[in-house]
Amino acid sequence: MTTSLFSETEERQELRTQVAKLAGKYGREWFTAKARAGEKTTELWLELGKNGYLGINVPEEYGGGGGGIGDIAAVCEELAAQGCPMLLMVVSPAICGTVITKYGTEAQKQRWLPGLCDGTSTMAFAITEPDAGTNTHNITTTARRDGDEWVLSGQKIWISGVDEADHVLVVARTEDARTGKVKPVLLVVPTDAKGFEFHHIPVEMVSPEKQFQVFIDDVRLPADALVGDENGGLVQLFAGLNPERIMAASFSTGLARYALRQATAYAKERTVFKAPIGSHQAIAHPLAQSHIEIEMARLMTQKAAALYDDGDEAAAGEAANMAKYAAAEAACDAVDRAVQTHGGYGASQEYGMAGLLVAVRVGRIAPVSREMILNFVAMHSLGLPKSY
Incomplete structure (x- = not known):
C-alpha cells in the first residue's frame, strides 16, 4: 500500500x-x-x-x-x-x-x-566567528603547516558545550586561502591544549549546555589532527552542516510537541465560564493549527533525513534547509500559543512555558538564520538572482 x-x-x-x-x-x-x-x-x-x-x-x-x-x-x-x-x-x-x-x-x-x-x-563543533557571522567565506581562523605539525590561530563564538567536551572540531582556512574563496580544513583540537581558551557567554535560555567564545592562540596540533583532505573543500564541511540542519529541525519539532501537549492538557482541565477553555475555538483553533504546522515540519525533516541517508546531497541540502525553517516557525508559534493558553500561568516557572520562548526563538537564528535559508531557497529552488 x-x-x-x-x-x-x-x-x-x-x-x-x-x-x-x-x-x-x-x-x-x-x-x-x-x-x-x-x-x-x-x-x-x-x-x-x-x-x-x-x-x-x-x-x-x-x-x-x-x-x-x-x-x-x-x-x-x-x-x-x-x-x-x-x-x-x-x-x-x-x-x-x-x-x-x-x-x-x-x-x-x-x-x-x-x-x-x-x-x-563529547566533541564540540566550532565554525561561527565574531566578524564572519553567517558568511563562512569570511572566517579568518587560520591553520598553517609547520613541519609535521599544524599551527592554529583565531577566534570562534557561540560554541556550544565546550566546557564538557574533550575535543572541538574546528573549521579553519589554510594560510594561502586567506583571500578569495574559503578553503576550509577541519581539525580536532583538545580542549586542554596550550593556547586554547574559552569564555562563557551568559544567555537568557534555560539550558544545562552553555555557550562560549573561543580563543585559539598558536595552538600546535599533530598532523593527524586534520580530518579529511586538506584540499577537500566545502564538500567535507557540508557533510556536517546538512545533518546539523536536520537535527536542529528535530530539536525544534520536539520542543513544539512538548509545548503543544502541555497546552492541550491544560486546555482540557482549566475551566472558565462553566466549560473547559479548550471548548472555545479561540483556544482550540490555534492549538489545532500548531498540530498541523508541526506535522508538516516533521514530514519535511523526515524527507531531508531520508534524502541525506540515500546519498542525494543536493536534494538533501534543499530539504534540510526547508525543514529547519519550517520547524523553527512551527516551534515559535506553538510555544507562543502554549503561553497564551496558560494565561497568567504561562509566565510562571511552575508550568514552564515561558522558559521555552528563548529556546525555540533561537531556532530562527541558529545554526543558520531564517533569512539565509530564504536566500538559499530563492536562489537554488526558484532560480532567482543572488541577493548577497
Whole structure:
C-alpha cells in the first residue's frame, strides 16, 4: 500500500518509543532544575549512550548502531518532546560523528567514535566567528603547516558545550586561502591544549549546555589532527552542516510537541465560564493549527533525513534547509500559543512555558538564520538572482 511510504519503519517507531520512555524517567522538571542550578544532565547523557542511542548513526564497528541521520534525528526529537532537549546531540554524534565517519582515517575513527557513541566523550563543533557571522567565506581562523605539525590561530563564538567536551572540531582556512574563496580544513583540537581558551557567554535560555567564545592562540596540533583532505573543500564541511540542519529541525519539532501537549492538557482541565477553555475555538483553533504546522515540519525533516541517508546531497541540502525553517516557525508559534493558553500561568516557572520562548526563538537564528535559508531557497529552488 502506498500509505506505507509515509510511515516510519517499525524499528524507527520502536526507537522513538524507547527514547521517549527513557527521557520520561527524567522529565522537564528534572531538566530545568539541573539547568537552573548550573548542573549538567550527565546521567541522562550516559544512559542514552549505554542504550546505544547516542551513536545510533555511527557504524557498528566503531561502537555505533549502524543507522542513519534519520535515526539520530528521531532520538533528538523524542528527547525534546519529553522536555529534555539535548543540544549536544546536534553537535557531538550528528555533526562530528558524521564528519569523522565519512572523512576520518581508520585510526581517527577508532580513536574518537567509540567515546562519542557510549557518551564517555563529547566533541564540540566550532565554525561561527565574531566578524564572519553567517558568511563562512569570511572566517579568518587560520591553520598553517609547520613541519609535521599544524599551527592554529583565531577566534570562534557561540560554541556550544565546550566546557564538557574533550575535543572541538574546528573549521579553519589554510594560510594561502586567506583571500578569495574559503578553503576550509577541519581539525580536532583538545580542549586542554596550550593556547586554547574559552569564555562563557551568559544567555537568557534555560539550558544545562552553555555557550562560549573561543580563543585559539598558536595552538600546535599533530598532523593527524586534520580530518579529511586538506584540499577537500566545502564538500567535507557540508557533510556536517546538512545533518546539523536536520537535527536542529528535530530539536525544534520536539520542543513544539512538548509545548503543544502541555497546552492541550491544560486546555482540557482549566475551566472558565462553566466549560473547559479548550471548548472555545479561540483556544482550540490555534492549538489545532500548531498540530498541523508541526506535522508538516516533521514530514519535511523526515524527507531531508531520508534524502541525506540515500546519498542525494543536493536534494538533501534543499530539504534540510526547508525543514529547519519550517520547524523553527512551527516551534515559535506553538510555544507562543502554549503561553497564551496558560494565561497568567504561562509566565510562571511552575508550568514552564515561558522558559521555552528563548529556546525555540533561537531556532530562527541558529545554526543558520531564517533569512539565509530564504536566500538559499530563492536562489537554488526558484532560480532567482543572488541577493548577497
